[in-house]
Amino acid sequence: MRNTRATQLLFELSHPGRRGSRLPACDVPETSLDELIPERHRATAPTPLPEMPEPEIVRHYANLSTFNMCIDTNFYPLGSCTMKYNSKRNERLANLPGMVDLHPYQPESTIQGMLELLHQMQQMLAEISGLEAVSLQPAAGAQGELTALMCAAAYFRDLGETRTKVLVPDSAHGTNPASANFVGFDTLEIKSTPAGYVDMNDLRAKLDEQVAVFMITNPNTVGLFETNVREIADMVHELGGLIYCDGANMNAILGITRPGDFGADMMHFNPHKTFSGPHGGGGPGAGPIAVTGKLGPYLPSPVVAKDDTPEGPVYRLDFDREKSIGRVRSFFGNVGVLVRAYCYIRTHGPDGLRQVAENAVLNANYLLSRVQHILPVPQGDRCMHEFVASAAQLKSERGITAMDIAKRLLDYGMHAPTVYFPLTVKEALMVEPTETESKQTLDAFAETLFRITDESPELLHEAPHTTPISRPDEVTAAREPVLKWTAAEN
């Protein structure tokens, strides 16, 4: 039965005069707002806020929260996003008073523990990446890309070179060209071969001394390890360019190989993916970056430094870095996510991290081999941590699309895979089970896919049938304004 509670907006539930709080009696002289706020900043009409008693507000949000699919309630094979189980131990540690009650303006002498943790984190990420210098500041993977490219731009400026181009494969995440564009580079797309790898001929044709950076995702977004990556890096380096590795897929290679070892000069991590930080729903992530020694001086300031003194190590924030591109995020970045990631890395240790990657790859290959007879995987017989299946054949034979399958999975209590990405695969379903799922869960997912692909196309076109809202008209909805009141003139 469809659950329709709480599908109304608070604005629709509002009743004039109802309230959820009562302010204490005013014990200071009242001042008119007119005296405090200049006229041009004052609203011309009261802001229409909903009026609700507390129990109804609680019910509204409690019900809304049950509509959510999350990794704690459902299998969530969202490719490229690495939706692995968020260990509760990491939550508990990150929520210790000594972590959450710190204030970023406290004197350094009173936050030595946190600075030590962040310093160790810098060192661990350097080791995992095979690169020398780390900044923990960027607030998400995309901002990590932007920050690293800003460092690259500063590096070339210092060399007196004006390089204008960034090369990005056509299977890359949309943030790659967006970041390059933000930094002022022209983005050139490099084709993929039919087998799903960087097309070396296209790369040769487009590579020249104007190329500042080649951004590679390895393993790439179709779940294949770019076996030519070393050759690509050598070609780019030969002409003085740099290699950026999009590290979103580190879950496949942790402890097995390192971007620094296969030629990357810069990379970002997604702790909210690889290191089990919670994400989705707009929660904060982080996007630490690691770079080679020659790019280290350009990293954002401050970095956490360690001084060895006769009394033992002292940690401090190092702002004294004249080549730095400056700040990209307030304070120390999203420390809460970094602490969870730190706990994850320390809990697993080097061997454990390698096992994470091995099991992630094993799980993905097991699932691939179970479903490929109904959902063929056009590129690669084997995959890394994820694979991209295609519903193109189902679509041409029975009219069933990747979207239909994705929506119908919700009725069976499973989150959909990523669909229609990358653009290089038709009717793409990008499946990433992660290492935290059991064989039973993977089997249940495969069997659900078999069942769905046997169902009537009409039933599937109307799916989901059990969610509070079925299939929104995403095209029209995007055009309709959500907020209907009129803004004050400014």
Ligand SMILES: *Cc1c(COP(=O)(O)O)cnc(C)c1O
């Ligand atoms: C998630 C992702 C990004 C962006 O990371 P955010 O933390 O979401 O900003 C970049 N590239 C790939 C391949 C990704 O999967």
